[in-house]
Amino acid sequence: MNMMPPLIAIDSLLSRTEVAGLVALAARAIPPLWPLESAIAVNPLAGLEDLPFADAVSRGASMFGARQSLPLGTWRSLHAAGRIDERALRDAAIQKLGGLYAALALIGPNVSRLDILMARLLTLHAPQADQPVAALSPDAAFISKWCAAFFDQTQAASPMPNRELGLYRATLAVCAYDAEYRELTGEAGQHLLLSVPRDPLEAAAEGLVAIGTPSGQEVSKLTEFVTRLPGWAGHIRWRSEKADREIAAASPAGMADLLALWLLLARAGAISPPAKSVGSCETSADLAASLGLAAPTAENLGETRYGHFAAIAAMGEDELGGIFQTATEWTYCNTLVPQLQSAARTIALGGTHDAQLVFCIDVRSEPFRRALEAQGRYETFGYAGFFGLPIALHRHGDLRRRRLLPVLLAPQHDLTEAPVFGRNREAASLLTRQAQARKTSHLFAAGKQGAATAFATAEATGALAGLLMAARTLAPRLVQRVERLLMPARAEAMTPSLARQDDAGKDAFTLEEKIGFGLALFKLTGLSAGTARLVALVGHAASAVNNPYAAALDCGACGGHPGGSNARVLSAILNDPAVRAGLAANGIAIPGETWFLAAEHNTTTDMVEIFDRHTVPESHLDDLASLARDLARAGQANRQRRASQLGRTADDLLIGAIHWGEVRPEWGLAGNAAFIVGSRALTKDLDLEGRAFLHSYDWQTDTDGTALTTILTAPMVVAQWINCQYLFSTIDNDRYGSGDKVTHNVVGGIGVLQGNGGDLRVGLPKQSLFTDDGTPFHVPQRLLTVVLAPFNVVEQVVESNDILGRLFGNGWVQLVVIDPLTGEALRWRQDSEFDGAPTRNTFPLEFTL
Amino acid sequence: MTDAAPGDVRLHRLRKIEIVLLAEDLGLAEDLLKAAGVGGWTMIRDVAGMGHSGFHQGKTIFNDQTGLVMFVGVADEKTIADVARGLARLFEKRPGVTFLSDVEVMRSDYFAKAEKNLGDT
Numbered sequence: 001m002n003m004m005p006p007l008i009a010i011d012s013l014l015s016r017t018e019v020a021g022l023v024a025l026a027a028r029a030i031p032p033l034w035p036l037e038s039a040i041a042v043n044p045l046a047g048l049e050d051l052p053f054a055d056a057v058s059r060g061a062s063m064f065g066a067r068q069s070l071p072l073g074t075w076r077s078l079h080a081a082g083r084i085d086e087r088a089l090r091d092a093a094i095q096k097l098g099g100l101y102a103a104l105a106l107i108g109p110n111v112s113r114l115d116i117l118m119a120r121l122l123t124l125h126a127p128q129a130d131q132p133v134a135a136l137s138p139d140a141a142f143i144s145k146w147c148a149a150f151f152d153q154t155q156a157a158s159p160m161p162n163r164e165l166g167l168y169r170a171t172l173a174v175c176a177y178d179a180e181y182r183e184l185t186g187e188a189g190q191h192l193l194l195s196v197p198r199d200p201l202e203a204a205a206e207g208l209v210a211i212g213t214p215s216g217q218e219v220s221k222l223t224e225f226v227t228r229l230p231g232w233a234g235h236i237r238w239r240s241e242k243a244d245r246e247i248a249a250a251s252p253a254g255m256a257d258l259l260a261l262w263l264l265l266a267r268a269g270a271i272s273p274p275a276k277s278v279g280s281c282e283t284s285a286d287l288a289a290s291l292g293l294a295a296p297t298a299e300n301l302g303e304t305r306y307g308h309f310a311a312i313a314a315m316g317e318d319e320l321g322g323i324f325q326t327a328t329e330w331t332y333c334n335t336l337v338p339q340l341q342s343a344a345r346t347i348a349l350g351g352t353h354d355a356q357l358v359f360c361i362d363v364r365s366e367p368f369r370r371a372l373e374a375q376g377r378y379e380t381f382g383y384a385g386f387f388g389l390p391i392a393l394h395r396h397g398d399l400r401r402r403r404l405l406p407v408l409l410a411p412q413h414d415l416t417e418a419p420v421f422g423r424n425r426e427a428a429s430l431l432t433r434q435a436q437a438r439k440t441s442h443l444f445a446a447g448k449q450g451a452a453t454a455f456a457t458a459e460a461t462g463a464l465a466g467l468l469m470a471a472r473t474l475a476p477r478l479v480q481r482v483e484r485l486l487m488p489a490r491a492e493a494m495t496p497s498l499a500r501q502d503d504a505g506k507d508a509f510t511l512e513e514k515i516g517f518g519l520a521l522f523k524l525t526g527l528s529a530g531t532a533r534l535v536a537l538v539g540h541a542a543s544a545v546n547n548p549y550a551a552a553l554d555c556g557a558c559g560g561h562p563g564g565s566n567a568r569v570l571s572a573i574l575n576d577p578a579v580r581a582g583l584a585a586n587g588i589a590i591p592g593e594t595w596f597l598a599a600e601h602n603t604t605t606d607m608v609e610i611f612d613r614h615t616v617p618e619s620h621l622d623d624l625a626s627l628a629r630d631l632a633r634a635g636q637a638n639r640q641r642r643a644s645q646l647g648r649t650a651d652d653l654l655i656g657a658i659h660w661g662e663v664r665p666e667w668g669l670a671g672n673a674a675f676i677v678g679s680r681a682l683t684k685d686l687d688l689e690g691r692a693f694l695h696s697y698d699w700q701t702d703t704d705g706t707a708l709t710t711i712l713t714a715p716m717v718v719a720q721w722i723n724c725q726y727l728f729s730t731i732d733n734d735r736y737g738s739g740d741k742v743t744h745n746v747v748g749g750i751g752v753l754q755g756n757g758g759d760l761r762v763g764l765p766k767q768s769l770f771t772d773d774g775t776p777f778h779v780p781q782r783l784l785t786v787v788l789a790p791f792n793v794v795e796q797v798v799e800s801n802d803i804l805g806r807l808f809g810n811g812w813v814q815l816v817v818i819d820p821l822t823g824e825a826l827r828w829r830q831d832s833e834f835d836g837a838p839t840r841n842t843f844p845l846e847f848t849l
Numbered sequence: 850m851t852d853a854a855p856g857d858v859r860l861h862r863l864r865k866i867e868i869v870l871l872a873e874d875l876g877l878a879e880d881l882l883k884a885a886g887v888g889g890w891t892m893i894r895d896v897a898g899m900g901h902s903g904f905h906q907g908k909t910i911f912n913d914q915t916g917l918v919m920f921v922g923v924a925d926e927k928t929i930a931d932v933a934r935g936l937a938r939l940f941e942k943r944p945g946v947t948f949l950s951d952v953e954v955m956r957s958d959y960f961a962k963a964e965k966n967l968g969d970t
Contacts, residue, residue: 013851013924015931015934015935016885016931017881017883017884017885017931017932017935018934018935020880020881020883020884020885020935021880021881021935021936021938021939022938023874023880024877024880024881024939025877025938025942025943201884214922219942240876241876254880325911384911388911406912408911408912408913409911409913410913411914484939569895615858710911713911713912713915714911714912715911717912791966801915801916802871802915803912803914803915
């Protein structure tokens, strides 16, 4: 490994500022990686969204050594199981071949190009492509080791020294004592430790020259290094760009630090070749034989026909998989869109409702909403689960604030907690118990980690720990009951406070801001001013024990946290008479008899917790009782439906939510496939199978497209991130996902490793995507966005927002628009469907497949 | 740098840089300014305007990362030239525009070079 290049006198050609720009550009190749406590779904190829989807997938495969699609055998199984329509597969194959005329061109007697491609897709034995090597190279292992030590969040008994100097300098300081470094870099490495600049930017500038990077290739070279460890690089991006200042300050590190370390190894000749992606393979002879063709040569088939044949024969597994994925998308689209068109032509509005409920757009809300609507006269809406509140909450006892908003936004209001009105005693008891629990936990940790006390602690507490373990395994419900007895329910004692957030006595929001949040709810969802007696704002959360990915099941719009706090804040705002008056002055005159409730849907148990019941007026208690009863019934029905998907009993799901050995408490957002923007009347009679994000929208009250712009540029973007995370985590769970949960190892409180070292894992674990027999529960397909609105409004919105032009034009999201008056559907055409032609103004194109 | 004193106010000549770029690239500009040692800057979000690829929409409600942002920074000539040099690299890959101009300020110490910047971790 150690090539020991001669040390050279460096004439650094790049200034620190130039290097800073190049480093920042290289950093864009990977997305930020949020820590486990607020796990957020991101597109692992977000840095490539400027490219058409297929090109980005191919580029990503080469950058990360990843697959581009599921294995062919898996696609065939899905096809055989009826998940992919035969006609859609043929259509996708025809498109791949350049259209019907080209597809039907004959290669041999009664054998067309299409026949050959279909044989490759369905019958010819699946190519055995080379599997990527999963082992971590020694250079990457070395950097990972020091990243894990440097970023540790108080888990280690002996923290890495000199962390205040930054990742690069702190690592330099320990390299001299690291046998692994010596083995990796040899003599040259020791010399470099003495001579390299201590400033990471200067070190990067010098390193780029020293390894002979040609001018103009610096970003490519740096990107190569950034993508070698996308997990740690993503963590650094999160710290630098998304984390609160005090978190970043605890272990200061920028991408320049990481790159300076890579360049240090590169200068010492210690860089291993990057992992290779799966290659293609040759199947010509088998293919020809299977179709009864003569030996495939230019002489036998003719020059042109042989060229066509050879092109199909040379298609790799990834390319064939791409056809299956397109067919999967068309299968779904061809089923859903006509149903929505039909519904759009017969939409009936109006009617009175016993209650209205606003849920998060999350795909898990849809089946629950349907189940509730079946119980009585309930009208439901979909809205971003943070309810439009750009807030962070400082909970009593928490070290850090919780950002209860999408990661696209920075918090604008900091809220604290206060005792629920009339519950001061319970609040005091809760806080005391929590303080005691924290002290006990600290004491135990100190005893466990202390050199002199570790064995004594194990001796003293081992029996108790064993009993607890047995109880948690054999009687999880009993343990839960005991825990509830010991610790009062937090939501019943504490609530986010809207008043007096700082020493100056300033309120969390001004009246104008509160009116603005209220107006946004009505304008963005199409909720009309004539509200029902009860309007419930329903956030969502999940229950999972001993699960590093628990936050991934919570509300993404609330930054990977439960959404109940946001619901409580907005409902309090909307029950404020001054806000009601302000809304009325803005044309939203809410009936005096309307009461806003806050609730939280537990997506693991399908139970709904209604907050602050004691504040509900007596006049509404009967309404509340009816609603609570029907929510419970809806929960029971939905739990039953989900249980069958998980192959378990409904009761078993309740145990799974509290069992520490549970690896799949729910399917989360697996199966997500569509983002539908329109009134509930459009989808109410359809079983969308928990696969659709539903954002309520009324095109009639949004003539200038302002609300639609917000919906498409924010909630839909988050949905696309989620969709891409599921898609890529399924396609290559080793590279884009986090592998098997069973062998996960939580590191430093920030992420998981596979085994005892290596890169931080990105993406979702295998158990969130695949059934136990390895069949994908989530079938990879890109998000289909369907908007019910006039074409010209949608066109103007898309063309005025770069992000939408990029997502739709590059095929990251498929857009279909349904005209509300005619039911006609048009598809936004991808830029890549033109052969280098101008890429804008391609809408509309009639939706026909 | 030449100082001027119109009336009672003593003015100091410095250089100003204005940068307009995509909001999603905000961090890139910040990194450059920090690396060059610019002590502070003004950032204007939700900048709308007409460009090569059509009209750029201004404010979106729920997403800070869409639209355009504008940075305004003032420093000595060498520092601003350093920022411009870095930006030239940046604009090879990303869209954006920059304007440089002479300005006069009253309190030059406000624009002194930052001692601690990116990389000085």
